[in-house]
Amino acid sequence: MEGTTSNGKFKVIGTRPIRHDGVDKVIGRAKYGADYAFPGMLHGKVLRSPHAHAKIKSINTAKALKLPGVKAVVTAADLPEAANRLEQAGEMAINPHHLSLNILARDKVLYDGHAIAAVAATSPHIAEEALKLIEVEYEVLPPVMTVDAAMKPGAPILLPDLRNREEGDKPTNVAQHYQFKRGDLEAGFKAADFVIEREFNTAMVHQGYIEPHNAVGIYNADGQATIYCSTQGAFEVRSLSAQVLGVAVGKIKVVPAEIGGGFGGKTTIYLEPLSVLLSKKTGHPVKLVMTRSEVLRASGPTSGSQIKVKMGATHDGKIVAAEVWMAYEAGAFPGSPVGAGAMCILAPYTIENLQIDAYDVVVNRPKTAAYRAPGASNAAMASETVIDEIAEKCGMDPLELRIKNGVHEGSPQVVGPPFKRIGFIETCEAIRHSDHYNSKLTGAHRGRGVASGFWFNAGMQSSATVNIHTDGTASVVTGSPDIGGSRASMAMITAEVLGLPVTDVRPVVADTDSIGHTDVTGGSRVTFATGMAVYEAAQDAARQLRERAAKVWEVKPEDVQLGDGAVSVKDTASFEKGEGKPPMTIKELATKLARTGGPISGRASVNARGVGPAFATTLIDVEVDPDTGKVQVLRCTVAQDVGKAIHPSYVEGQMQGGTAQGIGWGLNEEYFYDDKGVLRNTGLLDYRMPTCLDLPLIETAIVEVPNPGHPLGVRGVGEVSIVPPPAALANAIYRATGVRMTETPMSPPRLLKEMLKKRPGEESQSAAAD
C-alpha cells in the first residue's frame, strides 16, 4: 500500500483502511436493487416507443391483460397531471410535469425508447410477451435530432407549450438562453495580437454504470408505499415519486439498495413510480429491472453539443478576450447542463473581457441526466484545445500559459464573488513536477497533451447520527448512498473525532424514515457535506461523552477532554488538586451511560456552505496508428486539488475512474441514431466503453489545498477528473499527427478522415473508408 496523507496531524484521516462494506461485496452477499425478492413478487416490464417522434393516437391493452399470468397494465392515464414548474433536484433542475411525461408518455412520444405502458406479470418473460400484445397507434412525426435542426426556423416543435423569454409566445425548441458577460469584448479583441476561432461538435454519451436501473415497489392497503431501488438519492426518489404519483411525500419510504454505479444517472427516477403504481393495482410487490438496451435508449445520457470558441491573446501569452456560443442537446425535455457548462468553460482563467451565450435545446433523444461534472467535459474539449493552440502560437509550454492566465485566490469567477483559496495553479505545478512530465516521449506517431478542468462541487443538505454503543464502539448513520467507498470516509471522520480505531465505527446508509433529509450523492458532495454533518455529529457525541464523564467525576464538563479513545481531566487551574482521576476509556464510560442519563446519540444536520471548487490537470501520452486512426493511451497522469484526502485510495479511485470515463468520452463513446431517429447502438459491444486493454495504469497526484469552508479542509473529489481528458487527448493527438480534432469521439474513422486530409492523394481512400 502507498503511504498516508495524514501528515502526522491525524491518526485515522489520510490512512487506507479496508472499507467496512468490502467483505459483503467480494463474497457476493451485498444486496443491490435487482437482488431484492419478496414473497408473491410480480415482475414488471415497460413498453417503449419504436419512434423518435410521434403522436399517440390510441393504446389498447385488452389483449395483453388476457394473457395468463398478466396481472396489470398501466399507462399515463393512471398517473395524475403533475405540476409544470422547475424544481431543484440535486445538480439538475426537474420539472415534475416533464418528469411525469418521461415516466409514461401521454399524447406524444419524444424519443426512441420513450416509455408508454408498464405490465406486471408472474414472470419477467410473461411480462415481456404481454408487451407485444399492447396495441399502440402512432402518427409518426419528423424527428429533430440535432441542436442545429432544432434551432432552425420552422423546425418541428417537440413540446407545444414550451416558450422562452426572448421569443415571446412563439412555440420553440429552445428552452433557455443563458448569457454571461464581463468587460468590453470588442476592445478585448482589439488588444489581441491574434485571434483563434474554432467550432466543436461533441457526441451524446452515456454514464455507462454497469448496473441497470431497478425498483421494487410495495404498496400497502393502508396507503403506505415502500420502494427498494439503487439510487444516488433516496430522498429524491421519494419526493419525485410522490409528485409523479400525486401522493404525500410521507406516504412513501425509500430504502436505498447497494448501488452499482450512477455517475449522476441515478439522481432521477424512471421505474420507481411504476413499481408503486403496479403494486397498487395488483396488491403484490412488483419488481422492474431495465435491460441494457433500455438503459441506453431511455436513461441518462449527457448532452451532445455544438460549441464555438473565439479567443484573443497577446504574443506574450496573455488571453485578453473570449467569446463562446454553446448549444446543448437537452433530450426530449428541457434541462441540459449547458448553464453549468457555460460557467465552467472559461473558469480556470482570468479573462477580462468575455461573453458566453448558452442554449438549452430539446431534441428527439432521451432526456439527459446528470453525468459527472455535468456539461463541463464537452465545454473543456472546446476551450482547452484552443488554449493549446494559443500556447503553440506563443511558443509557450501549455502548462506555462495556464499558470500565467490561471485563477487563484481573489480571481473573479464567471458568476459570483471572487474565488476563495483554490488549487488550480497547484495542479499545473504538480503535473510539471511529475515523473511523467519529466520523462521524454519518443517514437513515431506519438504525442503528449495536457488539459485542465474546473467543477464547482456542491454543498446541499445532509444529516448524520453518531451512536455510542454499550461497548464503547460507535455507528455513524447517514442518508448518502455509498457509490465509491464513502462509508469508509464517514467512519474515518467519526473515528478521528472520537479517537476510536476505525474498525470500531460501523457506517450505515439509512432509509428515508431512519435519518434526516439528505440530498443526492452527487456534486462531489458526500465527503464534503455529509462529512461535515458527520464531523459535527461526532463532535456532538464527544461533547456528551465529556459531560457524562464530568458527571461521574463530579467536575465541570469543560474540565474534561477527549482523546485517544478516552476521557480525562484537564490539567487546569480550576482542578489543580485533581489527584486520583485516571483517564477513562470510552469503553468504560459506555457502561455508565444508563446511570448518567441514558444512551448517547450525536446528531447534526447541515445545509453546507463553504463549498470548495475543484480543479484538475491531466497529462496524456498517445500513439496513433497511422493506418487506422486508432489511438492508444500510453501513459496518463492526473493531478487534482481535493482539499483533504480522507481515504487516499478512494480519492485516487475517483481520479482514475473519472479519467477513464473522460478517455472513453474522448475516444470512442457515442450515440448512433439513424435518419429516423432510432438508436442503433443499444448494447455495450457497440457503445464502446474503455476496457482493461484500452487503458494504462493511471498515475495520480493528490493535491491538497485545504478548503477553508470545511472543518477538515475537504473539497470533494468525485467529478472534476472527467473534465480534462477529451481535450488532453485532442492535444496529444495533434502532436502525434498534426491534426487538430474538433469533435468527439476521436474514434478511428473520424480521426483517420482528418489524417488523410493531411496526406495529399489519399483523400479518395478516406471516402472509401467511410
Add this chain to the structure above:
Amino acid sequence: MAKKTLVETNINGEAVEFLCEPRQSLLECLRDVLELTGSKEGCLTGDCGACSVLLDGRAVCSCLMLGVEARGKNIRTVEGLANGTTLHPLQQKFLEHASLQCGICTPGFLMSATALLERNPNPTEAEVRYALAGNLCRCTGYDKIVRAVLDAAKSMKSGVSTSRAA
C-alpha cells in the same frame, strides 16, 4: 405438460438439482431460482462480464448460457470463492487495494481473475489486462483491479495469504 425441466448439476462443490424453463439463462437460474445473487446482470449480451462464472474451470458469461446447459457441469460462482470465512487471496487483495468502488462488477472480475490465475499463476500486467478485457468496470479505470490481481498472484505464489484484519 410440464413447462419446467429438472437440471442436475454441481455448484460450488455441492450437487444441486433445480427446475427451470428451457428459456431461462444460467444467470437467471442462479439468481432467481437458486437465490445465488452474487452473479450480476449488466447487459444480458455477454459484453460486460458481470455475470462471469467458472464452467469446468473456464470463465464464461452465465447470461449467454441456458440453465439446462449446466446439466452435468461444475459451476463455480463468487459465493464459492472463499473458504468458509477465509477469503480467497484475490478477494483479500481486492479489499486491500481498494479495487472496487460500487462493487457491481467485482464478482465477475473475481471469477475471471480466478480462471486466469488457475491457468497462469504468474501473469504479466499485459496478460492480466487481456484476461480481464471481457469484464467492464466503469468506476475504477481498472488501475487498482490490475494491481490487486498481480499482487494476489504474488501472494499465492509465495504461499503467504496476507489476511490483514479490516
